[in-house]
Amino acid sequence: MNCHYQKIANYLAFAEKEYNISICIKDYSGFIPVNRELDEALQPFLTHANAFCMYIKSDRHIYHKCLTMIRKMNNRFRKDRCTFFGMCHAGLCEYVTPIINGDFIIGTINIGFFGGYDALALNRIHHVCAQSELLSEEEAVRLYRKSFTPPTISPEVLIPTMELIAEYLSMTYDTIKDTHDASMRRRSSNEDTILSHASEYIRQNFTEQIRVSELAGFCHCSESHISHIFRKRFHVNINSYINKVRVEASKDFLVGSQTSIADIALSVGFCDPNYYSRVFTQLMGIPPTEYRRRFRKQGVQD
Template sequence: MQTIQSLQRYLFELSNTYDATICIKDFTGFMRQDKAIFQALSPFENHTSAYCNYVKSNKKCYRECLDMIPKILRKCTETRSTFSGFCHAGSFEYVIPIMDGENILGAITFGGYASNSPPKNKNHHALAERHPELDESLLEQLYLKEPALPDEQHISVVLRSLEFIASYLGSLGNGYCATENTAKLLTQPKQKQEDVLVEHALTYIKMHVTEKICIEDIARYCNYSSSYVSRNFNKVVGMNINTYINKLKVEVSKTYLITSNKTIADIAEIVGFEDLSYYSRVFSSFLGIPPAEFRRRFT
């Protein structure tokens, strides 16, 4: 448990340091074998930049995003090593396969970077042509705000770290047989309705994690009733929405505790806790120690 929490913290630090989006794609369900692993890595399930969120706000574009998943799996199966490329919307990222022996269990994606020269068929202009209901000027504005690719020397160091992490995650598969699930993914890329709903809910939560979030706002974003969202979120994620929100806020606050000199009161406010005492109680309920003790141990 301590190892997976340290891994989560390191992934947050990598994301912050290199202004990158890190996603862990689970092709086979291997992460769901262990509830602690699934909950620790769930903050890395989706792309949540402003550009990606606007693209996914269009249902047809979102379908194209989902269709990238089996393509990534095929490429992982072919290369069995790190590769890079552009998504359908022009974001550049690296992909590191997660393998258990011969089986491809998943992949780590690292990036979400803008490029001055994306492929002609994979950029915001082409996207706007395919989907004229999108605002091309807003697409361009959001794309240009995406971070620029770091220099090659820094990237090579990051990729080595991510390849080590992928190897570790692959070992957690513990011989998990991926054949049946992989075949289903290759031939049937569609997600269940509740999975898509929860992905939308997670996206909203991550977009607003430092704000006060209520179930009604999430339900409006997902276009479902509050009770339906709550029931399916609990079913898929394994915890209720308020618990997940507080857990994610605590995880974000841990990065601030380790990497900044901000006061604990300031950090509590930054991540959306209006009351310092309540933040300390929530923090302790998840980690067993208060924020001050956590900072003392890990800095």
């Protein structure tokens, strides 16, 4: 993978953890998937992954309303190309930094979640839930309280850094725009949203048995459509992608605990430890027992 892309991803992950913030990159023009390495590096940051947002967007109507916010932000940046602060229709506050290339707004970096407007946020949550037969206002408020924790960095310090990253992404676009059919990508941009939401759903639920029908239902699309997107973008089927996520999660248990291989397999969602070992070996090139032997952390005893 391009080391520069990975460094950007590493910094974003560091900032989220260190400063207690959420970072989401909105790709208006669909340029990120054009470069596979860039797509893989930024994949964890292409959707609002907090529990509150995931719950709100489980309603199809609200999900599509969230998508319309992209158009509203795009219209705003046509008038003012500076970072701004705002609250979404569901009550979450964030700073939005435009990614600008020439005369075009190709995306944004959304940085949240900031407080100070609790009464207004609760009013918007009430309004959103009142429009839905699926959403419980009580559960939405609970998840809102759980998702919102004050950042440990001031916007004055954070925003210049995000603006530099936005500039870097704009320069990256310069290297690929000659081969980027923006009109085609705009017509299929919903694929990006489906993929990012599906990936996050898998990340949050990989320890359970995930059915393709459940995943498609969460993303408000057909099973055939979501399967096509995974093959197109990740070059694997959905079950293979889920297994990869499970194997990645199991590596920490292998090197950092004394838990048996069989118990680790079960804990990350594999029903059959032997199947887990075969999948692990296919993906990593060595069996889990050998991986544990090579990379076991100091202080962990057999």
